[in-house]
Amino acid sequence: MSQKPVDIVIVGAGVVGLSAALALAATKLNILVLDAQAAHAQPSGNRELSDWSRRVTALTPASTQFLSELDAWQSMCEGGRIGPYTDMVVWDSEGTGLIEFDAGSLSLDALGYIVESTVTTDALVNRVNQTPNIAIQWDTWLADLDFTTTHVRVVPREGDEIHAQLVIGADGGRSVSRELAGIRTRQWSYGQKAIVATVRVAPEHSSACWQAFLPTGPLALLPLAENDLCSIVWSLDDSEAQTWIDADDQAFLRGLNLALGGRGPLVTEVSERQLFPLVQCHAVDYLSDRFVLVGDAAHAIHPLAGQGINLGLSDAQVLATEVSFAHSRGATWWAPSVLKRYERQRKGDNLAMMAAMQAFKWGFGSRNPAITMMRNAGLSAVDALPMAKRWFIQQAVGGR
Template sequence: MHADIVIVGAGMVGSALALALQSLPLKIVLLDGGSLSAQPLDFQRPFAPRVSALSLASERILARLQAWSGVQQRRACPYYQMEVWDGDGTGNIQFSAADVHAEHLGHIVENDLVQDALLEQLANSPIQLLAHTRLEQLTRSQNGWQLSLSDQSQLTTPLLIAADGANSAVRRLTQAATREWDYLHHAIVTSVQTEQPHQHTAWQRFTATGPIALLPLTGQPLAGHWCSLVWSTTPEHARQLMALDSQAFNQALGQAFEYRLGKIIHSDQRFSIPLRQRHLKRYVQPGLAFIGDAAHTIHPLAGQGVNMGFLDAASLAENLIAAAQRGEQLASERVLSRFERQRMPHNLTMMGAMEGFQHLFQSDHLALRLARNFGLKLMNDTPLSKALITRQALGEGSYLPALARPLPS
């Protein structure tokens, strides 16, 4: 089989890209690398452990792809404030949507619910989805790429787009050069029920072993107050926490979070995920582009990973559609490099900022502790600085592709 464009990876970012390209008069194949669930989603079930903090820019992208209303109909929790504090000092800072005259800062949504809303739109599109079919081998040919798939079929294309996540098969098979390092941290993720309401606030406490975040979840259809937990800590501490029974873990979490939301009443099944930072030296080659986690992975500190991926998808789609209208070869490095020039500086800036925060708050050096507490207080008392950071988190701090710009009122 031949396709004009093949997108490997039918997760949130790959599916969004496919929908953004559907207006092109081309055959586009979306290849699932194993991310799709064989079971229909049950919206009465407990919360999934993997969530994203969708920015306003991501919401606009999903809205223009006709998927945002589907996300809201499933389970999406808006948050209006973010509270960050240093557990080893007195520094703290609060961010509020009201400070930048925004309706909200974003929504906390389970990843598989976002994906399900996108798949619903794909079912009504001309995109050909090859579900539960993995890429096994990849060969560059004179006219592009030949893909050998897990169902023994062959697929050829002049333009291959890798959206297959942090463990990208395309990146591995093409031996794309990366800069990467181990954070020497694991993230424990789960959903927890708290004694007190989350107040539609994203809470984050920095400790000497790593940040702890409680992100608000909508209570429906489950009773009580629920949050998604991301607890980043050392591998040894993570092993100790994973070995605890539920009661002991809940007590440890409540204490570590200074009972900011009262006691932890219940916690679901825990998962421990090794954290690694990775960034491709180039996002593009002739006939090949990488987007989302296939191109860059970031510490889950600020929940910006999927937002960066959605902006990648929107930017690449915009450049490919414009190139098609000009009659250019979509697979040419010249066309693909325009996307890279737009997205790489923004992604590197975001990754550098998160890396700096991580090192600053992990240091127990007295001078740094005093400096960061003073810095947090100073920033909290400086509305302009807070507004700049807030707009960056909203996805408004850089050039925005058309799909991510404010919707007409």
């Protein structure tokens, strides 16, 4: 059975898919967002250790500016669950290399904000529900895409098929829409997983982000909106990650504090821990006829720089700008030439970030003394040179 046609189907109601929908709202095109989940989890109203979602993201000021333009940031802040960070300390656990910087040196209120993903999706869903030309259809798993000369047939596993002029694939790192559109990827697994958890620290975190580069992978301590709570992302080889998941809390805390090496506050309590596999994956092309990829569906990166969501928000913003511009001029807004302009602007940035992640992973994963010396000298040189340091900071706060 066929449903009423829509202009755009967005597959995936994650942060990127919802932001793309809202950024396109002013065109007045009819937009339908599909998601396989029943609905997103709501942010907790409570503030105990176990009440904080394990999945957090570090939003740059450029990303929060975009979320403000979508009228989502204001309500995100009202809940009191946004953790601004004003200082960043990055060090090499095997040597002397250290970079430190703070918001004041950039005349910013904060370098960024640690936010539970549920807070962001909740605010975006509320905005979508207030927008007449966007609808969300939950519980809808994309099963097939059929590209005809006049439209795309979007076929869910259950329910009516939908006809659209353009499909936006925002269905995350294991994108089904990307596969159905026949877009190849270059991907590799690090043979690593990230442990994520909420921890209590003493003394208070002072709104600082702490990141240690260990030979096993990076470990980040990210300040939440409660002064004594942080989120951790600890990347480890598969077998070691499982050992730390199975360890009892006291053993885990000892291991975590040892890994932090006395820098930053002491970790005194830990929530339930969760594991995420780490893969890097980049779509060879971001588009095919009447189809375009955004967010993790186009590029899943190592979380060591916490940039995944920020790159995805940039994708949503640039794609919406290009499509809206073409639409406002009465042009064929779904044409490959329009989508190509988006790809040209985003692919370079995304590739550069992925290459930097690879270089960090390679450099800090090595115990070779020559490489240890080079990276220590490199980190300290960046810290000492104002221009180099400014570039490093620019990457951290986002430059859109």
